[in-house]
Amino acid sequence: KAGVTQTPRYLIKTRGQQVTLSCSPISGHRSVSWYQQTPGQGLQFLFEYFSETQRNKGNFPGRFSGRQFSNSRSEMNVSTLELGDSALYLCASRRPTGNTGELFFGEGSRLTVL
Amino acid sequence: EDQVTQSPEALRLQEGESSSLNCSYTVSGLRGLFWYRQDPGKGPEFLFTLYSAGEEKEKERLKATLTKKESFLHITAPKPEDSATYLCAVQAGGGNQGGKLIFGQGTELSVKP
Numbered sequence: 001k002a003g004v005t006q007t008p009r010y011l012i013k014t015r016g017q018q019v020t021l022s023c024s025p026i027s028g029h030r031s032v033s034w035y036q037q038t039p040g041q042g043l044q045f046l047f048e049y050f051s052e053t054q055r056n057k058g059n060f061p062g063r064f065s066g067r068q069f070s071n072s073r074s075e076m077n078v079s080t081l082e083l084g085d086s087a088l089y090l091c092a093s094r095r096p097t098g099n100t101g102e103l104f105f106g107e108g109s110r111l112t113v114l
Numbered sequence: 115e116d117q118v119t120q121s122p123e124a125l126r127l128q129e130g131e132s133s134s135l136n137c138s139y140t141v142s143g144l145r146g147l148f149w150y151r152q153d154p155g156k157g158p159e160f161l162f163t164l165y166s167a168g169e170e171k172e173k174e175r176l177k178a179t180l181t182k183k184e185s186f187l188h189i190t191a192p193k194p195e196d197s198a199t200y201l202c203a204v205q206a207g208g209g210n211q212g213g214k215l216i217f218g219q220g221t222e223l224s225v226k227p
Contacts, residue, residue, distance in 0.1 A: 042220065043158070043215075044217075050212075056213065056214040058214070090157050094212060101146045101205040102148070103213060105157030105158050107155070
C-alpha cells in the first residue's frame with residue numbers, strides 16, 4: 001500500500017513569489033492535514049481538510065491556504081513568500097474511522113525562500 | 115494555552131544504556147497523547163497513542179506511560195537503530211480535532227555502539 005506522497009520534495013523560491021505544494025494521501029484516507037516544521041518552532045499545524053472541506057485551521061496568516069479535491073488529494077499554497085516561510089512542509093493523512101490522532105506523514109516538501 | 119514541552123532536547127546514550135524521555139503537557143481536555151519517531155529527512159512515524167492516566171503501551175524496546183500532567187517514553191537497552199528524534203503530541207478536546215495535533219520540540223536521541 002503506497003504511503004503519503006508529496007511533491008515536489010525540494011524547491012527554491014524568492015521573496016514575493018508564490019508556491020503550490022501537492023499531497024496524495026494513502027488510498028482510502030479522506031482526511032489530510034498540513035504541518036510546517038522549522039528548527040525554531042518545531043511542527044506547527046496549518047490546516048486539515050476532510051471531504052473537500054476545511055475542518056480546522058492553525059494560527060497562520062491568510063497567505064497560507066489549501067484545498068482538497070474529490071479524490072482526496074490536497075494542495076497548499078503560500079503567496080507572497082517571506083524568508084521565514086523556509087521550512088519543511090509535511091502532509092499527513094489518517095484513517096476515515098474515528099477521531100484518531102494517528103497520522104501517516106509524507107516525507108515533506110522542503111521549501112527554501114531566498 | 116495548550117502547550118507541550120519535551121526534555122531533554124538531546125540525549126546521548128551508549129548501546130544498552132536505558133533511559134527515559136519526558137513530555138509535559140498543558141491542554142484543555144486531553145483527547146489523546148501521541149508519540150512519534152522522526153528520522154532525518156523523513157516525516158514523523160507514529161509509535162503510540164495514550165488516552166488516560168495510568169495507561170501504558172509497549173513496542174519492542176519502547177514503553178510509553180501517561181500521567182495527568184506528563185508522559186514518559188522509556189527506552190530499554192537501546193540500539194544504534196533507535197537513534198532518531200522522538201516527538202510528543204497532544205490532541206485537545208472540543209469538536210473534531212482529529213488531524214490537529216500540538217507537538218513538542220522533540221528529543222534528539224543518539225545511541226552509540
